Amino acid sequence: MTGGSLGQGLGVAVGIALAHKLDGRSARVFVEISDGEVQEGSTWEAAMSGSAFKLDNLVALVDCNGIQADGAIVMDIEPIAQKWRAFGWDVVEIDGNDMAQIIDALSWARTVNQIPKAVILRTKPGKGLPTLEAREKAHFIRVEQNEWDLLVRELEDQNA
The missing domain is CATH 3.40.50.970 (Thiamin diphosphate (ThDP)-binding fold, Pyr/PP domains)
Structure with a gap:
């Protein structure tokens, strides 16, 4: 529930x-x-x-x-x-x-x-993704279409 x-x-x-x-x-x-x-x-x-x-x-x-x-x-x-x-x-x-x-x-x-x-x-909400970590109201993270590429790059940089 x-x-x-x-x-x-x-x-x-x-x-x-x-x-x-x-x-x-x-x-x-x-x-x-x-x-x-x-x-x-x-x-x-x-x-x-x-x-x-x-x-x-x-x-x-x-x-x-x-x-x-x-x-x-x-x-x-x-x-x-x-x-x-x-x-x-x-x-x-x-x-x-x-x-x-x-x-x-x-x-x-x-x-x-x-x-x-x-x-x-x-x-820390969004931990490891600077774009999400920086959000003021991280409980309501809605990833906008224009942010997907940026977030994918952040994840790829972590795994490089």
Whole structure:
């Protein structure tokens, strides 16, 4: 589902993870939320529930890029990792633009210790493509027809 800045994503994920636990399923639930979304109180209520129900089958991937739909983050959310820990979650912070770190973090998230996991991904939208990195509102990247050739050249330059 897409919950976006309404802050509904983690609550739905907690419900699904709890249902799996109650039904004796070994399934894992992954939810991707953003730093804009964690400004919502319902996200923290869901975080508290995930810990209270010992949902070690739940992993929150928290994309922290410092922007939300309309620009910069409205409320300062730092120190975000400490907040997740305070709510009873296991936490790891990584470079969310580094695929090797993402793979390692997902492997770490498979550990079972009776508490949910949060992976804080420090990201930069459009990473590696200067044209996209420079955009002010990178959440709404629409590549215009006249930009395709430029972006292809940027990618080719990286692989040269």
